[in-house]
Amino acid sequence: MNKVSKSPWLLHYDASSCNGCDIEVLDCLTPKYDIERFGIINTGDPFQADILLITGGVNSQTESVVKQIYSQMPEPKVVVAVGICACTGGVFKECYNIRGGIDTVIPVDVYVPGCAARPESIIDGVVKALEILDEKQAEHKKNGGGAHGISK
Amino acid sequence: MAYQSEIKETAMADFFPAVVKMKTDQWRLVQICAVSVEGGYEMSYSFCKDYEMVTLRLNVAEEEEIASITQIYPCAFLQENEAAQLFGVKIVNIRPDYRDRLYRIDETAPFKTKE
């Protein structure tokens, strides 16, 4: 990837994680890693977000919330599963209240492994997500969607 | 300082007076723990004063009702609701009673039986 074609906004949601990945996601925003220098902003609003970062396995309580957040995001959108729990369920896979990875509920584009996922790999995952976002944007335009993700 | 932790087996009739005494002597409620045993539950109520800890142990039959201690220790409500929902212990008059909606889970009393 040579250039970043847009300044993507992130949305972070904790589906049922142990906090470890969540504080690492927050860590990415603080002076040492500082992903804001790429023009990336952590927003709390799904309607303005391009990339959804999800941590933790899904349980029956958060399932509807995850689905709702995903449906509120405008097209094109990319989902990044952060941490091994979000990828497969991780150590909590056999707990009675854990359904498994995020992909059991919504489609996932990038899987970031690790327990807890390190800030470096989270940034890598986000950069990967940017490429996918570009591809989806091109696809979206070809199919007659508007330039800013608003369907005609 | 040696590790003080005493477990006192308590009969149902003596339990409430014992808790009231703890309260008047200004003991702090530390924790409430339920354990599933053959044909019922083992309830442990731990109290702490300075560095000393005393645990009152109550053996409860499966269908036996026990009264909530929230009238004496209002802060017990979270842990009593938890024991009631996850273990199915019949605790009556919890204030506030979440009626098995403390944790939003699909299973009923998942800790009741062992796998």
Place this chain on the structure above:
Amino acid sequence: MAKRSIVPFGPQHPVLPEPVHLDLVLEDETVVGAVPSIGYIHRGLEKLVEKRDFKQYVYIAERVCGICSCGHGLGYCESVEQVMGIEVPDRAKFLRVIWMEMSRVHSHLLWLGLLADAMGFESLFMESWRLREKILDMFDETTGGRIIHSVNCVGGVQKDMDSTMLNGILEAVKDLEKEMRPVADTFLEDYTVQSRLKGVGVLSRERAIELGAVGPMLRASGEEYDARLLGYAAYPNLTVEPVTSKDGDSYARCEVRIKELFQSFDLIREAIGKIPEGDISVPVKGNPSGEFFMRIEQPRGEAVYYVKGSGKKFLERFRLRTPTTSNIPPMVETLKGCQLADVPLLILTIDPCVSCTER
């Protein structure tokens, strides 16, 4: 007459990284009641003791929470060791203290950052988290992990520190202490910070005990109780003086945590000065049989670990009562009578850890 209304707070809220929900009963702008409702990230991991043997379960215990991870591993191992009557080598005890105190520093800095963020003091938030990175780097160097360390095991610790690492920690602590001073001064003396914290959410000593408060919440109300004095790990060989404050307001809770930071720096230095040579773990034979209630002092307060074994590889029951579970009733108490605008700040002053609470 004042108008009564109910305002839902959470589960997703800008000051909280974790989901928790409160129904606030308001009379105009004043809160008169609050009903907490939890359960968004309940996993049911206490039940996993039936599927993982007691040695493997350390890894699950450490993942109860990503912030208090080191302490949960320590508490679980200490309680199993008490049941089995295992005496851990001295060097392992000191290593446990060093890692535990480092984890307290990281947790308190994290909390200070979140507090500053809740007040809208962005630069102070960034500064606290920048300082926290120094401790995370030391964790990375000594354990290989930034957040989850997996150093504790039943019978001791899994990794040793050589003298380069110990000196590295001393250097980091020295730097950190120097850089922490101006940050601590800002928290304790800045006019804007004081106006948000002083006199807000007062909890008296009597009410704190009655409602079962623990940790900095209890000590800020003037009660001298620090579970480190119970004498687990190497704490009996070190100087631990409970840090207390009198006022019981949000400012006092902030003051206690800041003083504990400096206390942890001293404890790390003292432990590194006194650490003996020797083995770091003993072999573990047999299975646990019996029960034990173990109390340890986590950054957020006293945590209780209960282990019950019946001579089998799998434990009968593991129970964890986390500091936040105990601090929710006092929090609800401090909310009554406060202004709606202070609610996020007051929730934060107990240092809530939801994933610990719900397990």
